[in-house]
Amino acid sequence: MIGSLGLKLARFAVVLSVFALWEVLSRTGMVNPRLLPSASDTIAMLGQLLQRASVRSDLAVTASEVAVAFVLAVPCGALIGFAIAENRYFAEVAKPLLFFAFSIPKSIFLPMFILVFGVGFSQKVGFAFFSTIFIVIMSTTVAVDSVKTEYLTVARSYGATTAQTAFRVYLPSMLPVLLETVRISMIFNLTGVLLAEMYASRDGIGHQIATWGENFQMEQLLAGVLMIAIIAMTFNELVRWVETRCSHWRT
Amino acid sequence: MQPLANVTRLQPASRAGSIQIKNVGQVFKTSTQSVEALSDVSLDVKPGKFVVLVGPSGCGKSTLLMMLAGLRKQTSGTILINGAPIVAPDPDRIGVVFQEPSLFPWLTAEENVEFPLTLRGVDKAERRRKAQEALLLVGLDGFAKRHPHELSGGMKQRVSIARGLVQDPPVLLMDEPFAALDEQTRMTMGDELLRIWAATGKTVVFVTHSLTEAVYLADEVVVMSARPGRIVDHLTVTLPRPRTYEMLSGDAFGAMRDRIWRHIRKSA
Numbered sequence: 029m030i031g032s033l034g035l036k037l038a039r040f041a042v043v044l045s046v047f048a049l050w051e052v053l054s055r056t057g058m059v060n061p062r063l064l065p066s067a068s069d070t071i072a073m074l075g076q077l078l079q080r081a082s083v084r085s086d087l088a089v090t091a092s093e094v095a096v097a098f099v100l101a102v103p104c105g106a107l108i109g110f111a112i113a114e115n116r117y118f119a120e121v122a123k124p125l126l127f128f129a130f131s132i133p134k135s136i137f138l139p140m141f142i143l144v145f146g147v148g149f150s151q152k153v154g155f156a157f158f159s160t161i162f163i164v165i166m167s168t169t170v171a172v173d174s175v176k177t178e179y180l181t182v183a184r185s186y187g188a189t190t191a192q193t194a195f196r197v198y199l200p201s202m203l204p205v206l207l208e209t210v211r212i213s214m215i216f217n218l219t220g221v222l223l224a225e226m227y228a229s230r231d232g233i234g235h236q237i238a239t240w241g242e243n244f245q246m247e248q249l250l251a252g253v254l255m256i257a258i259i260a261m262t263f264n265e266l267v268r269w270v271e272t273r274c275s276h277w278r279t
Numbered sequence: 280m281q282p283l284a285n286v287t288r289l290q291p292a293s294r295a296g297s298i299q300i301k302n303v304g305q306v307f308k309t310s311t312q313s314v315e316a317l318s319d320v321s322l323d324v325k326p327g328k329f330v331v332l333v334g335p336s337g338c339g340k341s342t343l344l345m346m347l348a349g350l351r352k353q354t355s356g357t358i359l360i361n362g363a364p365i366v367a368p369d370p371d372r373i374g375v376v377f378q379e380p381s382l383f384p385w386l387t388a389e390e391n392v393e394f395p396l397t398l399r400g401v402d403k404a405e406r407r408r409k410a411q412e413a414l415l416l417v418g419l420d421g422f423a424k425r426h427p428h429e430l431s432g433g434m435k436q437r438v439s440i441a442r443g444l445v446q447d448p449p450v451l452l453m454d455e456p457f458a459a460l461d462e463q464t465r466m467t468m469g470d471e472l473l474r475i476w477a478a479t480g481k482t483v484v485f486v487t488h489s490l491t492e493a494v495y496l497a498d499e500v501v502v503m504s505a506r507p508g509r510i511v512d513h514l515t516v517t518l519p520r521p522r523t524y525e526m527l528s529g530d531a532f533g534a535m536r537d538r539i540w541r542h543i544r545k546s547a
Binding site: 176178179181182183184185186187188189192196197200201203276277278 | 348349350368369370373375377379381383384385386394395397398399426427428
């Protein structure tokens with residue numbers, strides 16, 4: 029077995045060499061620096077951008093859209109998923125349909141969201157909600173199915189009420205899958221908001237990044253990409269950390 | 280295999296329950312047909328007895344046990360435990376140990392044992408104390424903080440037994456509890472169960488496929504036939520207690536096991 033420290037060092041080395049390659053390609057002119065500004069310049073630009081009030085307010089707008097869409101989509105999806113999983117007839121009817129719906133690229137519906145909601149906050153939230161809810165529904169049905177009947181029989185034989193069964197059997201049993209759902213749905217959610225912002229918007233960091241791209245401001249564009257990547261990875265790792273703490277028993 | 284010479288009653292048989300099963304029948308109805316799973320089953324179990332139900336697959340012995348547990352309703356007849364009918368699960372009167380250990384993997388051994396008490400809102404100190412006692416009784420006092428995945432199959436079933444006993448119910452129902460264990464663990468667990476039973480004096484109803492296990496453990500063996508399940512023999516095991524490994528090869532043991540086997544072969 030390879031030591032976990034060794035693995036971490038190897039991973040770090042990979043990341044470092046990507047950045048080093050980026051720096052070298054740009055500095056030596058092997059790739060036109062106007063097309064690919066150097067890594068160090070991009071990171072410096074990232075620092076500058078974070079100082080700018082306009083960028084910060086864009087980030088705030090995006091964050092609030094993401095938060096609202098997330099807070100709406102996850103519980104709604106979870107409830108629908110639960111209802112489907114717990115009702116056999118519902119499940120038989122709905123499950124294949126959900127798979128069909130899930131296979132459609134959500135982005136083609138974006139123009140319709142603009143027609144219905146106009147360009148603004150509700151368009152972003154609406155589209156992100158739509159992008160997210162299917163994966164939440166599907167994952168929740170999987171989570172419910174992961175609750176073993178034996179657990180429910182045990183709870184019943186010891187006289188558990190419906191509420192006790194929900195909170196003491198369903199919830200802890202589903203928790204690892206649910207956390208995974210939260211993590212994956214955030215990826216869909218963030219993608220939805222950014223896509224909606226880049227497509228048609230007046231503010232938000234996605235809009236800003238699209239604008240930088242159109243104006244050929246490569247340094248800003250790449251700094252923006254780095255920023256989003258760091259934010260997304262941080263959230264992802266945070267949930268994964270909670271996941272490993274809550275699902276130590278899943279082996 | 281150690282003979283169980285040192286079996287002592289750790290505490291007086293505090294509560295042992297009586298069971299009366301009267302003319303119980305069960306019919307499963309599907310859209311096209313109805314299947315009679317149990318037919319006119321009647322059985323009296325005296326307090327403190329160890330009764331084993333055996334029979335071929337599909338004879339309804341597990342179904343009958345689930346009815347005793349209040350987890351399934353019979354189509355006809357009545358079931359009384361301590362004189363009162365069973366209409367729903369009643370943890371006050373009945374503890375159940377299932378075939379699958381069915382412990383909650385997210386809880387520690389101790390928390391699993393506490394589970395029935397947690398459901399009833401017993402306060403934490405009291406829960407802890409009773410769980411400790413039950414774990415001590417099943418010989419797992421050093422493993423309270425372990426999670427199920429850190430325990431062996433036999434240990435998991437010990438936890439499961441402790442959970443069944445934690446509320447001190449007069450009746451303990453066991454649905455093929457050792458079926459998933461290997462032969463050696465199974466023998467040890469049988470001895471352990473007899474020790475626990477002797478210590479607590481509970482009435483035990485135990486379902487198994489194994490004829491050897493049936494004769495080895497039981498005061499009385501109830502033999503059931505395949506569909507519709509009915510009682511075809513009810514024999515009293517005359518072997519003295521404590522039971523020992525040497526008895527397995529004795530004539531009396533063999534004769535009883537043969538008698539059960541003949542019934543089963545006939546109906547299978």
